[in-house]
Amino acid sequence: MPKPLTVAVLAGTALLVRRAMRRRIRTSPLWPMPALEEPVSGRPRSRALRVLVASREEVAEGVVRLRLEGRDLPGWEPGAHLDLVLPSGLVRQYSLCGDPEDGSSYTVAIRLVADGRGGSREVHEQVREGMELEVRGPRNRFPLVAAPSYVFVAGGIGITPVLPMLRALGEGVEWRLLYCGRDRASMPFLEEVEKLGGDRVSVVEGVPDLDGLLADVPEGAAVYCCGPEGLMAAVAERFPHVQLERFTPRASTGGAFEVELRRSGRTLTVPADSTVLAAVRAELPDTAYSCEQGFCGTCQQRVLEGEVEHRDELLTDAERADSMLICVSRARSDRLVLDM
Missing domain, CATH: 3.10.20.30 (Beta-grasp domain)
Structure with missing residues (x-):
């Protein structure tokens, strides 16, 4: 079993993080960034922003990527997500997976969940290029923190919040990624991830052997996980201080x-x-x-x-x-x- 992890200290203000990411930190004297107070979680923005669906592309089996263009779009950091208001009025949350430096557009990717609550089906069946939609946010409850090294575990569409983090960390920071999915055809951005990470990326089709693949996580590493609930629960069992990103609610049942x-x-x-x-x-x-x-x-x-x-x-x-x-x-x- 891996050594116990220490809690990674949250990186300071959004401004410091943005500057550090823009520099693509490559030298160890600058990393980790100084520990400052944890930024307060953002509240939902009351002002809905109008965006244009500039492009719609299938990037894996059952996954479409939307590029949403707009004016004066609020900035964001890796790990952030967006509230997307669908034509029916449903509101769903999707991780931003584009470039934080692009102030003219947001990019999200949505997997079709056939037995879901209808949001992903509406995106796949009704949202087309040229449509106008409303968005709210962005908000970030999955921030990239300062740490000596990183371990990312992504399951399928769970790669979306992780991808901007990998781009931001650059070559001078120690990280590795376990990316698992049903099969390669269903795993979005797989080619880019493999090109970006090389031998730092382990791709698993089917159920991963977490004990084997995560047996030598360095002490002090920041561990991130996004994917199906079962995968996140299994990773959290092994690493109590893991950072998780959820887009399905925990069960709302209990005693009367x-x-x-x-x-x-x-x-x-x-x-x-x-x-x-x-x-x-x-x-x-x-x-x-x-x-x-x-x-x-x-x-x-x-x-x-x-x-x-x-x-x-x-x-x-x-x-x-x-x-x-x-x-x-x-x-x-x-x-x-x-x-x-």
């Missing part, structure tokens, strides 16, 4: 509890197999929501009483002190009181 809506004067029961959002919308159907996955923040509500089991992937610790995303989070106590 009560929710009081203080301003409405109503008390609801949230069943074990349902969500606070579903219970609230049964009484207040105009309650705003969007992604239903704990990513976008639309359903955030203020908590007046009770202990929350937070299952979102968005709120900061400070925000969690008095609010929750009711689409996925639940109660640790028998009762919650919301300011609704």
Whole structure:
């Protein structure tokens, strides 16, 4: 088994990271960057940006890449993702996999999930070149941190947030990548990754032998993983301090509890197999929501009483002190009181 990892110190402000990435750090005296305070997670932008689908290309079996052009697009760093508002109004999150230096466009890649919730199917069947879409963000909850070395594990479409990181690190930084997928034809950007990393890249078709492939991870290395939930859980079991990127919610089921809506004067029961959002919308159907996955923040509500089991992937610790995303989070106590 690999040696225990130390927690990688977060790289300072976005400005320092951007400058370092632009220089493509190649000499060890400049790496790692100085440790500064952890940047506060970005909140969803209230202003939706209009973008044009400038190109649409199939880059692997079941994977399309969209290049979205626009004006005055906010900058981003490797690991960031974008909220894409689909024609139906669905909001889905996709990692940015293009060039952070390109201020005129964003690039995302989307795999078709046949038995999913409909977002990827809508992209594949309805989004075409020349269409206008709305985007929100970008936001980054998967930042590239300063560390003496890096280990990346990507499963299929999980390569998308990792790819800009590999480009940014350059040749002078020690890193390696385990890239696994069903088969080579289904693995997007495989040719670029192999060309970029050479013998630092291990490609596995099928289920990887994690114990064998990750047996000699250096102490202090920063470990990143993005891919299917099973792969991320297996990597997290071996490396407790792994950085994970999720685009599917953790299960929102649990024990039943009560929710009081203080301003409405109503008390609801949230069943074990349902969500606070579903219970609230049964009484207040105009309650705003969007992604239903704990990513976008639309359903955030203020908590007046009770202990929350937070299952979102968005709120900061400070925000969690008095609010929750009711689409996925639940109660640790028998009762919650919301300011609704």
